[in-house]
Amino acid sequence: MKTITAYKCNKCGLVMYPYHDRCLNCKGRDFKEIAPTSKGKLLTYTVIEQLPWGMDERGRVLGVVEFDNGVKALGLIKDDAPRIGMKLKVNWEPVREMGGEEIFGLTFVKTK
């Protein structure tokens, strides 16, 4: 499955996403590219009722997920009853249309 690329600092081990040219902790410049694991937990979320121009929908749930390998990322939560701490499984799907093109990103559904 296609997914995001996160970065692990070769010097101090800090896991980062998105990309930085120097490590946020030790200023190191060498990173190992890592993929997030398939599962994670929800750290916080919001339900957006007023979306930006070009997105004609209501009740879109966005949240920050911490994957089991420490990668943290924002994504689209496909669940009507989100709660902090819930276990989620990741997918890579269209999250938005921009300029007639489908943009892919992280989506999440509830799992055990």
Place this chain on the structure above:
Amino acid sequence: MRPVVVAGVGMIPFERRDEDSLMDMLATAGLNAMDDAGLGDRPIDSVYVGNMASGLFNHQVSVASALVDRLSLLPAAADRVENGPASGGSAIKNGFLAVASGFNDVVLVVGGEKMREVIGPKATDIVACMTHPQAEYIYGVTLPAMAGMFARLYMEKYGVTREHLSMVAIKNQTNGLLNPYAHIQMKITMEGILSHPQSHINSPVVADPIHLYDCCPVSDGAAAVLLTTEEIANKLKKPLVTIDGIGQATDTHTLQERSDPTDLKAVTLASEQAFKMAGIKPKDIDVAELHDAFTILEIAESEHAGFFPKGEGAKALERGETQIGGKLPINPSGGLKARGHPVGATGVAQVVELVWQLRGEAGERQVKGAANGFSLNFGGFGNNVLAFVLRRKS
């Protein structure tokens, strides 16, 4: 560095201003500040314009060059300063440095934004352009959504309730009624925005748990300050108010990369720097203008700036300590919530309000005897923050 005096201040009422272009607003606010100082036809060395997104909102760029032309300030130096919602604060910092360093003697700083030229969802999109393009923006994240995710964690950690958030909105809209420059002139009640079974019709969810009345309005407006040396200010007519402290700090672009997303580190650091430079402490402040783009931010900033311990901001609010007449009045102007938030104007408007307060010119919303003021201009979602300490010279 030599002392820097705010010798003149000017504003135009923040509202929806269909009749005015961005340049009309910047020019009027600038002239108001020059006239307030009694500058007459003396030359101005340099002009800084705080503006976030004139290219996107108004299809006009190079607005500082256009402004010096409008105001017949040629050949003054002119720069536009863009730093998201902290553009106004950054413009003042640049003006301060120009005078403090001796590079310039007289500097005009104008902040402004004309946001209502586009429809609401378009404005939401333009503001969302400050988020990370790949890690945030593509998901449809908005600034209220960032505030929603932050508020959910903050409320859970510190026991802040929706009632507390509503108390901020009610206080600031009550203050706004005393400010002729405020966009929102409407008294609201707890029943109307929270406790009545049908209050959700008045205050619907924007990005849960953030409701409509937790958000600042989308406004057009401009504000300006004239900065100069003590020597020149003494020849002008206004009581001396000086910028004694400035702090600025940054934090990670995305919320998720902060080890504790409820910790607004840049607010703490910027405030500490400003207090250190001014040589005073948070307890010495008589009046504060905080960046309440969302009600939760006033509470969180009041703690991170050092006025209250973490978790105590909401309690101080409950006790009425942050009302006009309380121990530390916060946002007597009405704040962003009531005055409005034309993004590039806000950091300048906050300093304008402090100057009016410290000179005793704030009319019905005057904080009695205010001598020391503090303002906080919060850019991004806390990833670029400026703090200012202003003092009245006795």
